[in-house]
Amino acid sequence: FLFSPADQQKYISTLSGGEMRRLNLAAVLITQPNFLILDEPTNDLDIMTLGILEDYLREFKGCVIVISHDRFFLDSIVDHLFVMEGNGVIKDFPGNYSDYRAYLKEQAKTAQATAKPAAATAPAQAQRRENTRPQKLSFKERKELEALTKEIDELTEEKSALEALFNSGAEIADIADKAKRYSDLKEILDEKELRWLELSEKE
Structure with missing residues (x-):
């Protein structure tokens, strides 16, 4: 856990917050x-310690x-x-978070595919009533969902x-800038993924 022989001789009271967590x-x-x-x-571990924890948990x-x-x-x-x-x-x-996102997309496609034949066999009057009902997602929201999917993948x-760079052990000249960008990316992804789930459930 990144404690050098010299670090191992320190008093606990002199350790930094990050060292205490490690x-x-x-x-x-x-x-x-x-x-x-x-x-x-x-939220509590620095990048290097997080890499060690991931290796341990695998x-x-x-x-x-x-x-x-x-x-x-x-x-x-x-x-x-x-x-x-919700509602308890x-x-x-079975699967990780990316698998779950793919599952939600597939479920949405299946729901749309099964809804179309039902609409095709309905009486014309019922179809007109159905067409006058507002969609669950507006055109703007649908475009936002498409854009979010692309942005989340890129981010x-x-x-x-x-993370691959941090775990490579290579010397990184602008490590502070990259560490800040990494922290910002986590926050941005959290916000966009929450919004994506909100729109997906509405769809």
């Missing part, structure tokens, strides 16, 4: 637990329950989701590229 995490994992509950771990033999808005982190370590659908309904979905690729 020490607490190392102290828990060194006991070889078989069950972990992590609440937004990416090889972890026990059970991990993690709450996180970090899509890349979830995609890296989870194999199924508990989806909170919790759905167990996720940029975030993944930064």
Whole structure:
């Protein structure tokens, strides 16, 4: 966990906030637990420590329950989701967050495909009434959903590229700028993904 031999001789009272978080995490994992509950771990860890934690969790033999808005982190370590659908309904979905997004898109396509034949066989008067009803998504919202899908994919690729760079061990001249961009990307992705889910559910 990035503690050099010199760091290991420090008094705990002299450690920085980031070093304390790394020490607490190392102290828990060194006991070889078989069950972990992590609440937004990416909010509290620096990039290097997060990479170490991801590597550890990929090889972890026990059970991990993690709450996180970090899509890349979830995609890296989870194999199924508990989806909170509201009204006390919790759905167990096999797959990671990207799989769930793909599933939602497929469900929306299937719903549209099955709705068209039903409309085609309805009486003309019923069809006219149906056509006068407002759509669940306005034209503007539909365009926004399409744009969000593209933006989220592009931002996720940029975030993944930064993480690969941070984990490569290569010397990075503008590390401060890239670390700030990485932090900004996480916040932007959180906002856009929440909006995407809101529009998808409305659709």
